[in-house]
Amino acid sequence: MNRRDLLRFALAVPALAPFISVTVRAGAASPQDGTRAPGKRPRGPRLLMIDPGHGGHDPGAVGVHGTYEKDVVLDIAKEVTRLVGRNGGINVKLTREDDSFIDLRERMELGRRAGADLFLSIHADSAPNRKARGLSAYTLSEKASDDFAAAIAKQENFAGGLGVDVSDLDKNVAAILVDLAARHTRTAALHAKQTIVTGAGKDIQLLENPMRAANFAVLKAPDVPSLLIETGFLSNAQDEKLLRDPAARKRIAGILARELTRVMTASPFA
Numbered sequence: 001m002n003r004r005d006l007l008r009f010a011l012a013v014p015a016l017a018p019f020i021s022v023t024v025r026a027g028a029a030s031p032q033d034g035t036r037a038p039g040k041r042p043r044g045p046r047l048l049m050i051d052p053g054h055g056g057h058d059p060g061a062v063g064v065h066g067t068y069e070k071d072v073v074l075d076i077a078k079e080v081t082r083l084v085g086r087n088g089g090i091n092v093k094l095t096r097e098d099d100s101f102i103d104l105r106e107r108m109e110l111g112r113r114a115g116a117d118l119f120l121s122i123h124a125d126s127a128p129n130r131k132a133r134g135l136s137a138y139t140l141s142e143k144a145s146d147d148f149a150a151a152i153a154k155q156e157n158f159a160g161g162l163g164v165d166v167s168d169l170d171k172n173v174a175a176i177l178v179d180l181a182a183r184h185t186r187t188a189a190l191h192a193k194q195t196i197v198t199g200a201g202k203d204i205q206l207l208e209n210p211m212r213a214a215n216f217a218v219l220k221a222p223d224v225p226s227l228l229i230e231t232g233f234l235s236n237a238q239d240e241k242l243l244r245d246p247a248a249r250k251r252i253a254g255i256l257a258r259e260l261t262r263v264m265t266a267s268p269f270a
C-alpha cells in the first residue's frame with residue numbers, strides 16, 4: 001500500500017473521515033474527487049524495491065571459500081529484478097545496482113521515497129552454527145515495530161509524509177492514523193513473508209523455523225511492508241557451494257521472482 005492508498009484507506013474509516021477530509025493536501029487523494037468507492041479505482045503497476053545487502057567497503061558475510069555476500073546477493077537481486085519486471089505488470093527498482101555502500105536508513109528511505117508497495121532486502125549471512133542452512137525470511141519484530149510506531153507517532157512529520165496534515169488533528173486521531181498505518185504495514189509484511197517462504201519451500205531448502213522476526217533497521221519503514229530474505233548461509237559449506245554457482249543463483253532468483261510476482265498480484269498488494 002503506498003501513501004496515497006493508505007490515505008484512501010484511512011478515509012474509508014467512517015470515524016476518521018470528518019477529521020481528515022478537511023486536511024487533505026492538494027495533490028493527495030481526496031474523498032470527493034470521484035464517484036467510485038475507495039479501493040475500486042484502477043491502480044497502476046505495483047512497485048517492488050529490491051535491496052541487495054551490503055556493498056562497497058562492507059562485504060557482508062565471507063564464505064569459507066572467500067565468497068562475498070555483497071556479490072552473490074547483488075547477482076540474485078539483479079536477476080529477480082529482470083524476471084519480475086519482464087511482464088510489465090510490476091515495476092522493480094534496486095537500492096544499489098553496483099558495488100556501492102548505502103547505509104541501512106538510506107536503503108529504507110529509498111523505498112519510502114519511491115512509494116514502494118513492498119521492500120525486500122536480500123542477504124546470505126553467516127551463523128555461528130555452521131550446520132545452519134537454507135532460506136529464511138524476516139519481518140520486523142512486533143515489539144520493535146510497536147516501539148518504532150510509538151516513536152514516529154511523536155514526530156509530526158510522520159503523518160505529514162503520509163499526505164495528511166496532522167497539525168489540525170486531534171492528537172488521538174493522529175495516533176489512530178499512525179496506528180492504522182503501522183498495523184497495515186505489519187499485516188502486509190507478514191502475509192508476504194508467509195506466502196514467499198511457503199512457496200519457495202516447495203523448491204528450495206528452508207532453514208528450520210524459516211519465518212522469523214528481528215529488529216532490523218532496514219525493515220523499519222512505517223508505511224512500506226518490508227522483509228529480509230536470507231537466501232542461505234555462507235557459513236555452511238553446502239549453501240556456499242550453491243551460492244557460488246551462477247546457475248544455482250539463477251534458480252534461486254527464479255523461485256524468488258515467481259513468489260514475489262504471486263504476492264504482488266494478489267491482495268493486499270494488487
Ligand SMILES: [Zn+2]
Pocket residue numbers: 053054060061069123124125
Ligand atoms: Zn547480510
